[in-house]
Amino acid sequence: MRVYIIVAAVFWCGYVDSRKVRGISSSYKRFYRERKSFLCIDGSRMIPFEQVNDDYCDCEDGSDEPGTSACPHGRFYCTNLGFRPHYIPSSRVNDGICDCCDASDEYNSHTRCQNTCWNLGQRERAYVEGQMRTLDEGLRLKQQLIEEGVLLWREKQAQLRELQQVAEDLQVKLEEHRRKKHEADRLKEQTLKALEAGNGGLIRHQNSSVTSIFHLLDTNKDGSLTVDEIKAKVVLVHDEQRVLSEGEALALLDRGHRMDLSKFQSTLWDVLTRGDTVKIKDTQGAPGSLSSEDPHLKAADRAAEWEATNLKKVEEAYETVNMEISDLQKKLAIDYGTDWEFLFLNGQCYKLKVYEYTYTLCPFNQVTQKSTAGVEVSLGMWGMWTGKPKNHYSQMVYENGEPCWQGGSRSTTQGTRSRATTLHMQARLQILL
Known part of the structure; x- marks a missing residue:
C-alpha cells in the first residue's frame, strides 16, 4: 500500500513540474528541474525556484520566465507537435493572439485557440514530398543530361579525329596535285620555249x-x-x-x-x-599562228588547266575541312560543366518577348534583341561562366555586343535561374543546379 502512495506522489510531483515550467524545449529541461534554487542560464544570479514563471522577471536573460510575458528579452517555445516547433517572443504569451499552432502560448487567456498543427503538418509534409519528387526528377534528368553530354562529347571527339584524318589525306593529295601542276606548267613552258626557238x-x-x-x-x-x-x-x-x-x-x-x-x-x-x-x-597567239594551232601546245595548255582545276578543288576541300576542325575545336574548348551536363544547350536558342522586344539567347553563342520594327541588336557574344565559387555554373556573361549610343559595347549577364530565359530552359537549368 505504501509503495502505491509513493508512486502516486512521484507522478504528482512530475505533473506539477510540467505544469509549472512552460515554454521550454526538451534540450533546456535539465535547467528547470525543480530544486531549492534556480541559476539563470546566463549565470548572472541565483534565485529561489519558486520565482520561476511567477510573472516577474528576475534574470537579465529572461530565462526565469520562459512561460510568461514578464521579461522583455524572453522566449517562449512552441512545441507544435505534428508541425515545426519554434520560438516566439515571450511578450506574445497570453496576448489574445494565437501564435503557436498548438495554442500553448494562450494557456491563460480568454482566447479560444484551436490546435492546427496536424493540418499544417500535413500540408508541410505534402510540400516536402512534392519537393522530394521534384528533386528526384531533377536528379534523374540531370543524370540523363550528363549521360547525353558524355555521349555527345565522345561523338564530337570522334568527329574531330575523323576530320583530322581527312585533313591529313587531303594534305597528301594537295602536295601531289601541286607537284602535278608544277610539272604541267613546266611542260607548257618548255613547249612554248621550243616554239620561240624556231x-x-x-x-x-x-x-x-x-x-x-x-x-x-x-x-x-x-x-x-x-x-x-x-x-x-x-x-x-x-x-x-x-x-x-x-x-x-x-x-x-x-x-x-x-x-x-x-x-x-x-x-x-x-x-x-x-x-x-x-x-x-610565229605571231605569238594570233589566229592561224603556230602558238595557237600547235597540237602539242594545246595539249600542254589543257593539262595545265586540268591540274589547276583539280588543285583548286582539293585546296577548297582542305580549307573547308580545316574550318570545320577549327569550329569543332572551339566548341570542345567550352566549359560545359564538370560532367558536360550543359552540352545539350549548345546549338539551341531560346526566345522571350518583353513588351516590344524579343530577346533570343543562344547559349555559348550570342544574345540578341529584336524590336517590333525588325531592328536586331547584338547584346553580346559568349564570354564565360561567372558564378560564385560555390555555384560557378549559375551565371553566364556575353560580351562585346554592339556599341551603345553613349559609347561602350553592350554586354549581358545571364543567370541560369533568371527570367531572361524561357520557362522550359529555366526549369531544366534549375533542376541541373
Whole structure:
C-alpha cells in the first residue's frame, strides 16, 4: 500500500513540474528541474525556484520566465507537435493572439485557440514530398543530361579525329596535285620555249608529224600549198619581218605553184627541219599562228588547266575541312560543366518577348534583341561562366555586343535561374543546379 502512495506522489510531483515550467524545449529541461534554487542560464544570479514563471522577471536573460510575458528579452517555445516547433517572443504569451499552432502560448487567456498543427503538418509534409519528387526528377534528368553530354562529347571527339584524318589525306593529295601542276606548267613552258626557238627546234622537240605541219601551212585546207600560203606562214630565219617574195615562195615550192603532202615531205619538210634558212612564222597567239594551232601546245595548255582545276578543288576541300576542325575545336574548348551536363544547350536558342522586344539567347553563342520594327541588336557574344565559387555554373556573361549610343559595347549577364530565359530552359537549368 505504501509503495502505491509513493508512486502516486512521484507522478504528482512530475505533473506539477510540467505544469509549472512552460515554454521550454526538451534540450533546456535539465535547467528547470525543480530544486531549492534556480541559476539563470546566463549565470548572472541565483534565485529561489519558486520565482520561476511567477510573472516577474528576475534574470537579465529572461530565462526565469520562459512561460510568461514578464521579461522583455524572453522566449517562449512552441512545441507544435505534428508541425515545426519554434520560438516566439515571450511578450506574445497570453496576448489574445494565437501564435503557436498548438495554442500553448494562450494557456491563460480568454482566447479560444484551436490546435492546427496536424493540418499544417500535413500540408508541410505534402510540400516536402512534392519537393522530394521534384528533386528526384531533377536528379534523374540531370543524370540523363550528363549521360547525353558524355555521349555527345565522345561523338564530337570522334568527329574531330575523323576530320583530322581527312585533313591529313587531303594534305597528301594537295602536295601531289601541286607537284602535278608544277610539272604541267613546266611542260607548257618548255613547249612554248621550243616554239620561240624556231620551227626546226619545235619539230625536233615535239616530234611533230609531217602531216600536222603541212595542215598548219595549208590555211584554206584544200590539200595543197600555194605561193600565198607560203608567204603568209614562212619567213627567213635572219629577217623575220620581211615577207617572202613570190620568187622565194616559188623556190620553196620547188618552182611549182602548188605542192601536195607527198611532195612537201620530200622537199620543203627537210628545209624546215634544218631551220637554217627559213622557218614557220610565229605571231605569238594570233589566229592561224603556230602558238595557237600547235597540237602539242594545246595539249600542254589543257593539262595545265586540268591540274589547276583539280588543285583548286582539293585546296577548297582542305580549307573547308580545316574550318570545320577549327569550329569543332572551339566548341570542345567550352566549359560545359564538370560532367558536360550543359552540352545539350549548345546549338539551341531560346526566345522571350518583353513588351516590344524579343530577346533570343543562344547559349555559348550570342544574345540578341529584336524590336517590333525588325531592328536586331547584338547584346553580346559568349564570354564565360561567372558564378560564385560555390555555384560557378549559375551565371553566364556575353560580351562585346554592339556599341551603345553613349559609347561602350553592350554586354549581358545571364543567370541560369533568371527570367531572361524561357520557362522550359529555366526549369531544366534549375533542376541541373
